[in-house]
Each structure stands twice: as structure tokens, then as C-alpha cells.
Amino acid sequence: MSNRLFGSGAAHLGKSARTRARLMDAAVELFARDGFEAASVNEIARRAEVANGTFYVHFRDKDEIASKVALAIAGSVTRQLDEAMIGIEDAVERTSMGTRRFIDLIGNAPDWGRALLRALWTFPALRDSVAGHLRDDLERGVAQGAFDVQVDPVLIDVFVSMVMSGLFGRLSGSAPDDIASRVAELQLRMLGVPANRASAVSRQDLPTVSLSLVPLSA
Amino acid sequence: MSNRLFGSGAAHLGKSARTRARLMDAAVELFARDGFEAASVNEIARRAEVANGTFYVHFRDKDEIASKVALAIAGSVTRQLDEAMIGIEDAVERTSMGTRRFIDLIGNAPDWGRALLRALWTFPALRDSVAGHLRDDLERGVAQGAFDVQVDPVLIDVFVSMVMSGLFGRLSGSAPDDIASRVAELQLRMLGVPANRASAVSRQDLPTVSLSLVPLSA
DNA sequence: CCCAAAAATGAGAGATATCCCAATAAACGC
DNA sequence: GCGTTTATTGGGATATCTCTCATTTTTGGG
Incomplete structure (x- = not known):
């Protein structure tokens, strides 16, 4: 339990x-x-x-423990995502994988998944941390000519909120099994990737990585 | 005040x-x-x-007044959106307008805007109510051949969360003035509208409609 | 094994919440 | 105006929360 x-x-x-x-x-x-x-x-x-x-x-108080917890979880999750993407150069694939893994990883751990989702909503600093990695991939995609958008805070906020939507659906049990792929596909289309490529990339097999342990940080 | x-x-x-x-x-x-x-x-x-x-x-308690308030506001807002869109047949325009007006209308009323945003998050029933109108427009777009997507709860959730992202940015003051257009444009692209049309439609002038009074419902 | 340092304890002071209810005031039909 | 119905009042019983601190327990080095 x-x-x-x-x-x-x-x-x-x-x-x-x-x-x-x-x-x-x-x-x-x-x-x-x-x-x-x-x-x-x-x-x-x-x-x-x-x-x-x-x-x-x-x-000191509830806020302190909350931010410590959230930072530890978020740090661990992003670290794991980073590692899983080492060696992947194509921005379209990276972006899709990031979304899919994020939703699957957190969505399969309903206990702290909910906590993290709430924290993402409550502490803007957390969003910013996640957004940092994202921004790199988006800019890479523009440089590679795969994405046709203006990478700025608006785009990042929208992108993150799409991920959160999928995560929320998964955690509330109301979403189909392939929700992570669906969200990733919609994101790629939004970024300017042709529909057929978006569909293909977002559905390609993803080696399942199970959830990680979170080391304790001071 | x-x-x-x-x-x-x-x-x-x-x-x-x-x-x-x-x-x-x-x-x-x-x-x-x-x-x-x-x-x-x-x-x-x-x-x-x-x-x-x-x-x-x-x-009866705090929950009751909260849901009454949220329902009243949401009802008034959607009613107003509906009225503003009477006579517009093109689904692309309707969809774009819906997002833009929603963000502008609520985003310009920081006082109850925040309350509504929280309520949208807290009461799923509210989201569903908003989603109903949305669904009609999305299906219309598919029927008209303008949208190339599968209209289902996943799409609707993602779409709504994009709107909320823009709304949140506007309410927190961190978003540029044209955020509503930006979000609408990204949505249209996601739905399969060609980039140039998405850009044009989401930027066309919108007669400003000021906020409305909200009649009291039992 | 002993003892100083570190950690944990738990009762309780002081805030603040919710919700009830007997008493009072206002509103309205006749 | 009068009397009944409806609305409002505000004090308080009860509950829960946060945070403190004097005291006790545990730990681990020598």
C-alpha cells in the first residue's frame, strides 16, 4: 500500500x-x-x-514540508526523464517522449501523482523547473525545422497545461489508456508537425520504464 | 470597487x-x-x-455557496458567449471566438475571474457545462471538413485546459495582451487548420463586448 | 558502560472555525 | 394597524489547528 x-x-x-x-x-x-x-x-x-x-x-510549517516534498519528487522525475532521453537527437521524438513518459510515469503512481499535480498548480517554481527542459527541446525543434512556432512563455504554458490535462485524466481514471499518446500527438500538431508524422511518432513503442525511487534531499 | x-x-x-x-x-x-x-x-x-x-x-455550508456562485457565473458567461456567436456558421471562427472571448471576458474581471478559475478546477460539473457548447462547435468543424481530429473527451479536456492556461496567465498578469489570440491560434493548428488560416482567424478583429451582469438564480 | 548531545514527546495556550438556537426584528397580507 | 409568517441576530458549545516548551528518551563516541 x-x-x-x-x-x-x-x-x-x-x-x-x-x-x-x-x-x-x-x-x-x-x-x-x-x-x-x-x-x-x-x-x-x-x-x-x-x-x-x-x-x-x-x-517550520506546512509550506516548508510541501515545497521540500514537491521539489524532491519533481527533481527525481525530471532527472529520470533526462536519462531516458540521452542520445535522442530528433526534437520531435524528444518532445513526444517527454510528454508520454511524464504522463505515464506520474500517472501510474496515483498516490504521489496527485500530490505532484497539485504542487505543479500551487508552486509556479515547479512549473518553471519542468519548463526549462521543455524549452530546450522546443527550440531544438525550431532549429531543426520541425516546429513552426514562436517559442515563448505562452507556448510553454499552453504546452504544460496540455500535459497536465492528460495527467489529470489519467489520475482521475477517466482517460483511456492511450491518453499520453493522444496528448503528445495533439501537441505535435500544434507545433506544426504534419498530421501523419505526429500520429506515427506519438504512437511508436516506448520501452516501459518503471517508476523510480526518490533519493532524500536535505 | x-x-x-x-x-x-x-x-x-x-x-x-x-x-x-x-x-x-x-x-x-x-x-x-x-x-x-x-x-x-x-x-x-x-x-x-x-x-x-x-x-x-x-x-448549508461553504461548499454550497461556492457551487451556487460558480454555477451562476458560469451560466451567465456561457449565455453571453452563445449570444455573441449567433449567426456565425463557420466552425473555425466560432471556435476561435469562443476561446478569445472567454479569456478576455473573464480575464478582464480579476475579481470573480479568479473565483471562476478555481471553481472550474474544483467542480467537474462546471467543466462539463462549458464542454457541452464546445463539443458542438468541434463536431461542426469536423463536419465542415475544417478540423481533422477525433472529437472525444480527451480532445475536449485538452482544449479546455489550453483555455484555462491562457486565462490563468491573463489573471496572474504574466501574459502578453494578445494571449487569447495566441491560444486560439495554437488550438486551431492542433485541430488541423493550416497555419496561415489559423493565424489569420485568431487575429481578426473582435468587437469588444464588455462584461455582463449576472442575474441571480435560485 | 556512561554521559553529553541530539531527538522526540505530548500537554496545553491561544486562534479561529463551524454550526445551532432561543430571542428579536422586519415584512407583508388583510 | 395587527398579527402571523419570515428573516435576522449574536452569543456560545464544540471542534480543530498551529505552534511552543519543559521534560523524557534515544543515540553513539570514548
């Missing part, structure tokens, strides 16, 4: 680190289940099987 | 209706300023210059 996202990574560190990890795991579960606002520090501590006051030894 | 969105419409109704309207106006302001969760019933009542307990005469 509980993934112990952080807990597993901190098993053989000091006690402080383990408690900290338990708190972060509990926070992820609660943020995912109840949303950020509705989750209380009290319940995070209770679920972590830790006394109320212990929370405040490790985090 | 205060728009008295509901208050003005209820001026000459019974006293109960007027109090109700005052509460709804206060709720809109507070939801917009503090977000749904952070707004308290106490403060809604205080801002409406009404006793604490009066709130509960009219609404």
Missing part, C-alpha cells in the same frame, strides 16, 4: 533522517488524498507515527 | 433575495482574494454586513 517514497531511501541514515522521511511520506499521502490546504500538521504527524511536536523539529 | 455582481440584479426582489445576493457577492470577493479554503464563513458574513448565523439560513 504505502510506497514509502522517501522512507526507503533513508533506511540506513541517521534517526533524524528517518523520521524526516516518514514525515515526508505521510505528507505526500495526505496532500494527495485531501489536498494541501485540508491536510493538517497534526494528521501528518499522526500518520507518520510521530508526536505532534516532532513535526516542528524538522519543518 | 465592488462589482456587486449579484447584488445589483437582486435590488428589487424580496429582502431574503437581497441578503442572499450580498452573501454571494462577499463570497466571490473572498474566494478570489484568499482562495476557497482560506475564506471563512465568518468573514463572508462580516463582509456582507450580516450576522454570522444568517449565513446558515441561506446556505
Whole structure:
């Protein structure tokens, strides 16, 4: 049931680190289940099987634990995406893969997927971090002559919101299995890729990469 | 300053209706300023210059007033969009206009715009209501041979999320003035409209329609 | 094995929320 | 005007939350 996202990574560190990890795991579960606002520090501590006051030894308040958690997850996800794309030069493929992997990776982990989705919405800094990698691929596509758009914050925001839409559908269970491909295809078309190529690229097989462990960052 | 969105419409109704309207106006302001969760019933009542307990005469709880407010606003907005598009047969133009007007209309009213944006996120029923009209236009476009896509919930979700992205940018002040056109253009391209036509249609002049009053619904 | 440092504890002060209800005031048909 | 119905009032019971701090427990180096 509980993934112990952080807990597993901190098993053989000091006690402080383990408690900290338990708190972060509990926070992820609660943020995912109840949303950020509705989750209380009290319940995070209770679920972590830790006394109320212990929370405040490790985090100043709810905001602090939230941003720590979100940054750790997002960092791990983007790192994994980067690695999976090493060696791929074609921007059309990179862009499509990025969207598909992102949705699949996060969408298959409903527990912290929800937490991350909420965090993406709440903390603009997170969006910006994701957007950085994206921007590179989009500009590469323009340079390669594959994309016919103006790469700017508007385009990036729209692009990201499309990914989030697919992610949301996947997490809420209302989306078909191929939603990641569908979204990627629509994005490629939007960018100016001919319809047949967009369809082909967004549907080509993708070696399945299972979810990763998230190392604990201070 | 205060728009008295509901208050003005209820001026000459019974006293109960007027109090109700005052509460709804206060709720809109507070939801917009503090977000749904952070707004308290106490403060809604205080801002409406009404006793604490009066709130509960009219609404069961915060959720109820929120959904009533959101539905009223959304209904009014979609009604206004519909009216503005009477007589326009071309699906490409209709689609583009819908997006542009929606963003401009709501984006220019930061006070309740934020409230509506949050509501769209929170209440799926609202999205569905907006999606209904949209679906008609998309299918019309396919029938006219202008759009080359499969009209289904995935497409609609993606489309709506693109609109919301533009709306969010406008409301947060980070977007350029022409964001509505930009988003509409990207949407048309996604739907299969040739780039030059998408650019032209999404940039053609749009008679400015100012915001409307929202009649009070039970 | 011992003891200083580090970590964890949990009761509780102080804010603030929601929601109820008996009492009061206003509105309206006759 | 009068009396009944309808609306409003505001105090308070109850709940929950955040955050503090004096105290206790655990840890790990020597």
C-alpha cells in the first residue's frame, strides 16, 4: 500500500533522517488524498507515527514540508526523464517522449501523482523547473525545422497545461489508456508537425520504464 | 470597487433575495482574494454586513455557496458567449471566438475571474457545462471538413485546459495582451487548420463586448 | 558502560472555525 | 394597524489547528 517514497531511501541514515522521511511520506499521502490546504500538521504527524511536536523539529510549517516534498519528487522525475532521453537527437521524438513518459510515469503512481499535480498548480517554481527542459527541446525543434512556432512563455504554458490535462485524466481514471499518446500527438500538431508524422511518432513503442525511487534531499 | 455582481440584479426582489445576493457577492470577493479554503464563513458574513448565523439560513455550508456562485457565473458567461456567436456558421471562427472571448471576458474581471478559475478546477460539473457548447462547435468543424481530429473527451479536456492556461496567465498578469489570440491560434493548428488560416482567424478583429451582469438564480 | 548531545514527546495556550438556537426584528397580507 | 409568517441576530458549545516548551528518551563516541 504505502510506497514509502522517501522512507526507503533513508533506511540506513541517521534517526533524524528517518523520521524526516516518514514525515515526508505521510505528507505526500495526505496532500494527495485531501489536498494541501485540508491536510493538517497534526494528521501528518499522526500518520507518520510521530508526536505532534516532532513535526516542528524538522519543518517550520506546512509550506516548508510541501515545497521540500514537491521539489524532491519533481527533481527525481525530471532527472529520470533526462536519462531516458540521452542520445535522442530528433526534437520531435524528444518532445513526444517527454510528454508520454511524464504522463505515464506520474500517472501510474496515483498516490504521489496527485500530490505532484497539485504542487505543479500551487508552486509556479515547479512549473518553471519542468519548463526549462521543455524549452530546450522546443527550440531544438525550431532549429531543426520541425516546429513552426514562436517559442515563448505562452507556448510553454499552453504546452504544460496540455500535459497536465492528460495527467489529470489519467489520475482521475477517466482517460483511456492511450491518453499520453493522444496528448503528445495533439501537441505535435500544434507545433506544426504534419498530421501523419505526429500520429506515427506519438504512437511508436516506448520501452516501459518503471517508476523510480526518490533519493532524500536535505 | 465592488462589482456587486449579484447584488445589483437582486435590488428589487424580496429582502431574503437581497441578503442572499450580498452573501454571494462577499463570497466571490473572498474566494478570489484568499482562495476557497482560506475564506471563512465568518468573514463572508462580516463582509456582507450580516450576522454570522444568517449565513446558515441561506446556505448549508461553504461548499454550497461556492457551487451556487460558480454555477451562476458560469451560466451567465456561457449565455453571453452563445449570444455573441449567433449567426456565425463557420466552425473555425466560432471556435476561435469562443476561446478569445472567454479569456478576455473573464480575464478582464480579476475579481470573480479568479473565483471562476478555481471553481472550474474544483467542480467537474462546471467543466462539463462549458464542454457541452464546445463539443458542438468541434463536431461542426469536423463536419465542415475544417478540423481533422477525433472529437472525444480527451480532445475536449485538452482544449479546455489550453483555455484555462491562457486565462490563468491573463489573471496572474504574466501574459502578453494578445494571449487569447495566441491560444486560439495554437488550438486551431492542433485541430488541423493550416497555419496561415489559423493565424489569420485568431487575429481578426473582435468587437469588444464588455462584461455582463449576472442575474441571480435560485 | 556512561554521559553529553541530539531527538522526540505530548500537554496545553491561544486562534479561529463551524454550526445551532432561543430571542428579536422586519415584512407583508388583510 | 395587527398579527402571523419570515428573516435576522449574536452569543456560545464544540471542534480543530498551529505552534511552543519543559521534560523524557534515544543515540553513539570514548
